[in-house]
Amino acid sequence: xxxxxxxxxxxxxxxxxxxxxxxxxxxxxxxxxAPRDRSSVxxxxxxxxxxxxxxxxxxxxxIGGGKVNLARLLMPQTDDRxxxxxxxxxxxxxxxxxxxxxxxxxxxxxxxxxxxxxxLADTPGIDSGAYVVLGNEDWLLKALADDAHxxxxxxxxxxxxxxxxxxxxKVVNAGGINAFKFGQRSLAIDERHAKWGVTPRQxxxxxxxxxxxxxxxxxxxxxxxxxxxxxNVSAALSTLQAAxxxxxxLTHAQxxxxxxxxxxxxxxxxEQLAHYVNAHENISLxxxxxxxxxxxxxxxxxxxxxRNRRHANPNRWIVNDVECQAGCGIVPIRYENKQYVHSxxxxxxxxxxxxxxxxxxxxxxxxxxxxxxxxxYPHLIRLLMDRSYRQSILEMIHPQAAQNSLLQxxxxxxxxxxxxxxxxxxxxxxxxxxxxxxLSTGAIADLAAYQHADDWEATFKRASFVxxxxxxxxxxxxxxxxxxxxxxxxxxxxxxxxxxxxxxAETIEQALRISYQSLQISSQEMSDLIRRPINHAIAxxxxxxxxxxxxx
Amino acid sequence: MCSLRSELPSNCERRTRWLKQPNPTVQPQxxxxxxxxxxxxxxxxxxxTKSLIWIDATDVNSVRAAVELTRAACATxxxxxxxxxxxxxxxxxxxxxxxxxxxxxxxxxxLIVTLxxxxxxxxxxxxxxxxxxxxxxxxxxWCHISDSELPIAxxxxxxxxxxxxxxxxxxxxxxxxxxxxxxxxxxxxVNQLAQQLLDSRYAVWLWDADEFCNTxxxxxxxxxxxxxxxxxxxxxxxxxxxxxxxxxxxxxxxLLWLTGFSPTASYDGQRWHxxxxxxxxxxxxxxxxxxxxxxxxxxxxxxxxxxxxxxxYILPSTANVSHLEQQSxxxxxxxxxxxxxxxxxxxxxxxxxCPPVKVPDASTPQRTAEDVLERVRxxxxxxxxxxxx
Numbered sequence: 001x002x003x004x005x006x007x008x009x010x011x012x013x014x015x016x017x018x019x020x021x022x023x024x025x026x027x028x029x030x031x032x033x034a035p036r037d038r039s040s041v042x043x044x045x046x047x048x049x050x051x052x053x054x055x056x057x058x059x060x061x062x063i064g065g066g067k068v069n070l071a072r073l074l075m076p077q078t079d080d081r082x083x084x085x086x087x088x089x090x091x092x093x094x095x096x097x098x099x100x101x102x103x104x105x106x107x108x109x110x111x112x113x114x115x116x117x118x119x120l121a122d123t124p125g126i127d128s129g130a131y132v133v134l135g136n137e138d139w140l141l142k143a144l145a146d147d148a149h150x151x152x153x154x155x156x157x158x159x160x161x162x163x164x165x166x167x168x169x170k171v172v173n174a175g176g177i178n179a180f181k182f183g184q185r186s187l188a189i190d191e192r193h194a195k196w197g198v199t200p201r202q203x204x205x206x207x208x209x210x211x212x213x214x215x216x217x218x219x220x221x222x223x224x225x226x227x228x229x230x231x232n233v234s235a236a237l238s239t240l241q242a243a244x245x246x247x248x249x250l251t252h253a254q255x256x257x258x259x260x261x262x263x264x265x266x267x268x269x270x271e272q273l274a275h276y277v278n279a280h281e282n283i284s285l286x287x288x289x290x291x292x293x294x295x296x297x298x299x300x301x302x303x304x305x306x307r308n309r310r311h312a313n314p315n316r317w318i319v320n321d322v323e324c325q326a327g328c329g330i331v332p333i334r335y336e337n338k339q340y341v342h343s344x345x346x347x348x349x350x351x352x353x354x355x356x357x358x359x360x361x362x363x364x365x366x367x368x369x370x371x372x373x374x375x376x377y378p379h380l381i382r383l384l385m386d387r388s389y390r391q392s393i394l395e396m397i398h399p400q401a402a403q404n405s406l407l408q409x410x411x412x413x414x415x416x417x418x419x420x421x422x423x424x425x426x427x428x429x430x431x432x433x434x435x436x437x438x439l440s441t442g443a444i445a446d447l448a449a450y451q452h453a454d455d456w457e458a459t460f461k462r463a464s465f466v467x468x469x470x471x472x473x474x475x476x477x478x479x480x481x482x483x484x485x486x487x488x489x490x491x492x493x494x495x496x497x498x499x500x501x502x503x504x505a506e507t508i509e510q511a512l513r514i515s516y517q518s519l520q521i522s523s524q525e526m527s528d529l530i531r532r533p534i535n536h537a538i539a540x541x542x543x544x545x546x547x548x549x550x551x552x
Numbered sequence: 553m554c555s556l557r558s559e560l561p562s563n564c565e566r567r568t569r570w571l572k573q574p575n576p577t578v579q580p581q582x583x584x585x586x587x588x589x590x591x592x593x594x595x596x597x598x599x600x601t602k603s604l605i606w607i608d609a610t611d612v613n614s615v616r617a618a619v620e621l622t623r624a625a626c627a628t629x630x631x632x633x634x635x636x637x638x639x640x641x642x643x644x645x646x647x648x649x650x651x652x653x654x655x656x657x658x659x660x661x662x663l664i665v666t667l668x669x670x671x672x673x674x675x676x677x678x679x680x681x682x683x684x685x686x687x688x689x690x691x692x693x694w695c696h697i698s699d700s701e702l703p704i705a706x707x708x709x710x711x712x713x714x715x716x717x718x719x720x721x722x723x724x725x726x727x728x729x730x731x732x733x734x735x736x737x738x739x740x741x742v743n744q745l746a747q748q749l750l751d752s753r754y755a756v757w758l759w760d761a762d763e764f765c766n767t768x769x770x771x772x773x774x775x776x777x778x779x780x781x782x783x784x785x786x787x788x789x790x791x792x793x794x795x796x797x798x799x800x801x802x803x804x805x806x807l808l809w810l811t812g813f814s815p816t817a818s819y820d821g822q823r824w825h826x827x828x829x830x831x832x833x834x835x836x837x838x839x840x841x842x843x844x845x846x847x848x849x850x851x852x853x854x855x856x857x858x859x860x861x862x863x864x865y866i867l868p869s870t871a872n873v874s875h876l877e878q879q880s881x882x883x884x885x886x887x888x889x890x891x892x893x894x895x896x897x898x899x900x901x902x903x904x905x906c907p908p909v910k911v912p913d914a915s916t917p918q919r920t921a922e923d924v925l926e927r928v929r930x931x932x933x934x935x936x937x938x939x940x941x
Contacts, residue, residue: 072812073814076812076813077813086812111902118894119809306784312648316644320652323653323656330648511659512655514902525905
């Protein structure tokens with residue numbers, strides 16, 4: 001039996017009836033074609049003209065794992081104030097209210113994978129997945145120093161993804177976190193590691209190529225070096241060049257978009273970075289927008305966080321090294337709209353969003369919670385869609401940041417279609433998730449409907465209706481009491497030669513002092529114990545054109 | 553974490569202690585008893601009752617079930633922790649932390665300092681698995697500090713610090729680190745260690761978490777944090793607080809991500825709350841505040857049970873319960889022995905998958921604590937619904 005959603009105003013550039021008020025049909029958890037015989041429709045729900053979009057997909061949000069739990073400890077919830085980090089059930093609830101149905105933890109360590117998956121499993125209402133962090137392990141750096149064959153790197157990368165049930169690979173400050181243990185407080189793109197002698201450029205080049213060879217849909221997800229430092233836009237550009245034409249995704253790009261000129265020795269590099277991205281189709285990025293207010297920064301980049309400890313507000317911070325793979329640094333911060341650097345950061349994120357032309361290659365994130373909470377997405381959507389509102393906020397920031405910002409001249413306003421792309425269709429595509437991000441026939445029935453309100457922020461703040469796998473989880477703006485559908489863990493299936501695992505296994509065991517098999521998470525463990533079954537992502541087999549004609 | 557798994561070599565001290573415990577006196581329960589036990593436990597959460605679930609040591613899925621029961625019953629859940637955990641919590645939330653993990657000790661540290669009388673006995677495989685590879689494989693230096701003069705094999709040198717002087721010694725050390733130019737001027741016993749720390753690239757301090765449990769110990773830990781920060785300005789120095797009670801560590805991590813609070817959380821029907829006033833409670837304090845207490849332990853441990861006088865106990869069926877009334881106990885399967893579960897390692901860097909090591913037989917308990925708690929939750933919900941109707 002089918003469910004009909006009638007009077008839905010479709011916002012889905014991939015759907016042939018995009019922009020029209022029409023009906024959608026759902027059967028067995030998926031969108032299906034309109035039936036010939038209406039007697040097969042068992043329920044009809046009137047959306048009263050609400051905008052119907054596919055369920056939102058957050059491509060980069062720190063919501064599960066050891067460092068997230070440490071941050072909860074550092075920034076405890078008080079009884080009278082919501083914390084910058086919520087417990088997992090509340091995280092799921094808030095995402096559902098906003099109409100999001102899939103979220104991805106971008107920094108999962110191989111040894112911390114179980115913890116990450118356990119927390120994600122306890123985050124209801126959203127399908128989830130995680131990106132395994134590579135690029136600072138002793139065994140990888142040694143392999144690169146030895147100029148190991150591609151097959152060896154493929155095995156190392158493929159096994160890490162498979163063992164940790166990851167969806168993608170992330171590299172954080174390539175080689176730099178490891179170098180921090182050898183007295184190097186920063187590591188430029190062509191600077192050699194004090195012990196291993198490899199450069200971040202080498203790490204990125206080889207991992208970016210390996211990701212493609214083993215068939216992981218999502219490009220290498222890169223947290224560039226020198227995060228937060230004045231002048232680091234050159235490091236970002238060098239990082240993108242290091243991919244040598246391979247696909248590469250630059251994450252929280254705003255934090256790597258600073259020049260060293262301008263007031264107080266810091267200015268916007270957004271124009272430079274956007275220009276490069278516009279000219280190179282192999283590059284995508286998520287923005288990492290800053291939102292004014294209290295938050296806490298969480299990063300595997302222990303070196304950068306140690307550097308940032310002086311800005312801790314309140315004045316307490318954590319830096320950890322973890323199992324020779326990466327680190328973690330937790331530094332609370334309060335972004336002030338009258339502070340020049342914070343204001344500059346705010347302008348840069350928006351400049352990037354407005355200057356990068358292709359909405360299929362730029363994604364709306366706050367790098368939650370680093371730039372701000374994910375609950376600020378509706379506010380950011382309004383900033384992108386409403387120039388007059390944007391200008392009004394611009395007038396409230398530090399005057400020198402406002403005066404020097406390109407936002408004064410940029411007139412672009414995002415359309416609804418573009419919002420649907422950057423928050424739904426494009427994340428699905430770049431993660432290789434062909435079954436979602438659209439309302440088209442055959443896609444899973446993840447849907448969010450929004451009643452138009454006074455402004456775009458109010459519109460997107462709370463969905464009036466949400467479906468997850470075709471099950472109503474929100475109706476009339478309130479959670480339903482229906483049994484929540486089983487959410488899944490989306491994971492990649494890398495192709496690599498398992499016969500070469502032997503030598504690697506020994507190397508890992510010597511470093512970690514634990515059997516490598518104990519790091520491997522089986523599908524059975526995921527479903528029986530962790531309780532979020534695996535759903536293997538489907539690689540994007542080819543281009544998928546939108547009706548507008550742009551091929552992607 | 554290793555301690556109680558059967559595949560370990562027999563010279564493991566903790567495993568030997570566990571095996572030598574007196575024979576259990578809790579027998580597997582019949583199905584009939586099962587139902588009456590569920591009813592009895594449910595009564596602890598009757599409407600109007602101020603109820604507490606006391607988690608002593610348990611696995612992730614048992615905590616998940618306990619939290620769901622706490623929600624259904626609008627009760628309080630608390631992880632019984634030593635004052636050492638409270639000390640650490642206070643330090644972290646007021647100052648932060650600089651930490652590391654066991655693999656870093658084995659692979660990166662060039663100076664390892666173990667502090668205390670408990671670290672080498674509470675973590676008996678620490679030396680073999682993590683310190684020896686560093687010392688023998690990479691020529692790292694190992695200094696052991698305790699108030700005992702007994703020689704420890706494998707150390708490069710030992711420091712004998714009477715227990716009452718640890719705070720003073722650490723303070724001298726910190727001052728020496730902060731003014732290295734004066735190291736040669738004052739002849740103090742900490743000079744050698746201070747010089748080693750200043751010369752090191754990556755120093756790690758390790759100790760047994762539970763050994764540092766009073767207010768002076770808290771000051772000692774703060775001194776260590778000061779040392780780590782001072783040294784990290786120019787090189788690296790990290791701290792590793794090793795917990796031998798992995799069931800408790802597991803419970804704290806799980807409760808924290810589920811509720812936002814640890815070690816105590818109360819549910820009022822709409823949201824979770826902390827209970828800050830219970831921070832310094834003694835066992836009597838808990839007993840006086842709550843009408844009923846359900847005690848939960850699901851992992852094998854050599855630790856004695858706290859003298860809590862709980863209303864009912866859910867315990868591994870192999871637990872020594874000779875001092876408890878049989879009708880106040882429910883025997884359940886043991887995590888990592890009878891059933892698979894997740895338990896955190898003592899450095900909290902990893903959650904380990906602990907498969908059952910025992911082949912199921914007639915004596916294997918059929919139910920887990922999770923099963924029991926789930927049934928109790930359903931019973932509580934039904935009763936509350938009936939009461940409302």
